[in-house]
Amino acid sequence: MSRIGRMPITVPSGVDVNIGESNCVTVKGPKGTLTQNLCPDMTIKLENSVLTVERHSDEKQYRALHGLTRSLLFNMVEGVTNGYKKELEINGVGYRVAKEGKTLVMTLGYSHLVKVDEEPGITFEVPDANKIIVVGIDKQRVGEVAAILRGKRLPEPYHGKGVKYADEHIRRKSGKAGK
Secondary structure: OOHHHHOOEEOOOOOEEEEOHHHEEEEEEOOEEEEEEOOOOEEEEEEOOEEEEEEOOOOHHHHHHHHHHHHHHHHHHHHHHOOEEEEEEEEOOOOEEEEEOOEEEEEOOOOOOEEEEOOOOEEEEOOOOOEEEEEEOOHHHHHHHHHHHHHOOOOOOOOOOEEEEOOOOOOOOOOOOOO
């Protein structure tokens, strides 16, 4: 049995879970609504505000989908309850970020400004000139947008300049060896 797939998901009060036809799950909570089509071969049950996922076979494919389905459900419930956020830091001389309306404007050492617009369900917070916080209810989208922002100027290993995750450690290389 999958250790992750076996664990039940407690649905907090104020969160409504609707399991539709062919495992189309809709989760409504205080932060918003998420809908996702999950594998129709898994059995999802909601009893006494506890979600459980069961599989009908012990084949390798279904063992893998068991834990995945449970994790996706848990992330949906957690997202509409608390939300997700990713923090990014900008390092470098002259590198900074500002927010103009719903647009993130980054100065990253290029000859032009890098502008990124907010997507539906994703918001940017800029507490200071060197920090970006990506906030949303969909864990996958928050991570994807944070990766797109990081990709605008990847951190380089010699001086550490660029956009990096707040909890990321950049392995530094030494420069040229002198004679």
